[in-house]
Amino acid sequence: MQNPVLSQQQNQEKQLVAAAALRWVQDGMQVGLGSGSTAAYFIFFLGEAVRAGKLRVEAVATSLVSENLARQAGIPLFEPRKGTRLDLTVDGADELDAELRLIKGGGGALLREKILATASRRVLILADSSKVVPQLGRFPLPLEVVPFALPWVLDTLEKLQANPILRSDRQNTNEAARTDQENLLVDCHFVQLPDPAQLARQLEAIPGVVAHGLFLGLAHTALVAQGEQVLVYKPGEAPRSIAEFIELP
Structure with missing residues (x-):
């Protein structure tokens, strides 16, 4: 059962970094809008600023849900x-490490998230304190898979000891979850990823895998909330207080 106190703290941290x-x-600016609960708060706050006439922007979203928001x-x-x-894409993450390597795609929008991240001058990741890990892999690694290729993709993943599981639809567990592109989602349970770059190359070589949830070398900066404090993360640098920054580092 989820700890309600921890959940409340995470929710407050999500709002803090989003603001x-x-x-x-x-x-x-032309802005990329991410997906997930933290990105949803950012969309809400950005909308407030737009409606108040404080900002004029136009945006592209990483999912149909975010488009509607x-x-x-x-x-x-x-x-x-x-x-x-895009001038800036603001998105969340399921996991991030000190090098700003990410696991994304828990919400199933990994393909469009990766497309927008690649098409952006700057990528800003927002996260609560629970998302920072010493090594990627605790969170299941999502893959977007072409339905026709699923049996062969699963065979290959088993050889990689990925412990793959086809994701079920949240509303109807008897049906497979589908992405906005009508592809399937497979969650890989590696537990630890000692060499994310090598694994990324292996996954990209599997015919039928449209996208994987490893985001390597795409995030420029992350804002991470720890309690009431917001820290700025840069690849390979010690986290610093947001108060030290005037411009996006």
Whole structure:
């Protein structure tokens, strides 16, 4: 059973980093909107600023759920065009380490999340304190898989000792979960990932795997809440208080 006190603290931390991220959204930006509970708070706060006339932005979302949240918040959306380069994408993470290597995709939006992260000048990750880990792997690693390829993908994953499990739909556990692209989700339970880069190459070589949840070298900065404090993480650097920064590092 989930600890209600811990859950309340995590919720407060999510709101804290989401509000803090607004200081790095500048007028006129094209923004990528992430998915998940922390990103949802950011969308809410960004919408407040847009409706109040404090910011003019246009956005692209990493999921249909986030698109709907953005519309409800009054954030203008646009269709990406050839040559589109987003100024900033703000997203969450399921796990992150000291090098800002991430596991993402717990909500099933990993493909669009990776597309927007790759198409952005800056990627800002928001996280509560529970998401920081010494080594990736505790959280199951999601894969987006073409349905036709599923049996062969599972065979290959078993050889990699991934302990793969086809994700069930949250509303109907008798049905497989589907992504916005109508693909399947497979969760790999490695427990520890001592060499994420090597594993990423192995997963990318499997025909039928559309995307994996390892985000390596994509995040520029992370804001992590610990209690009432927000820390700024950069790859390979010691965390520093957000009070030390005027611009996005």
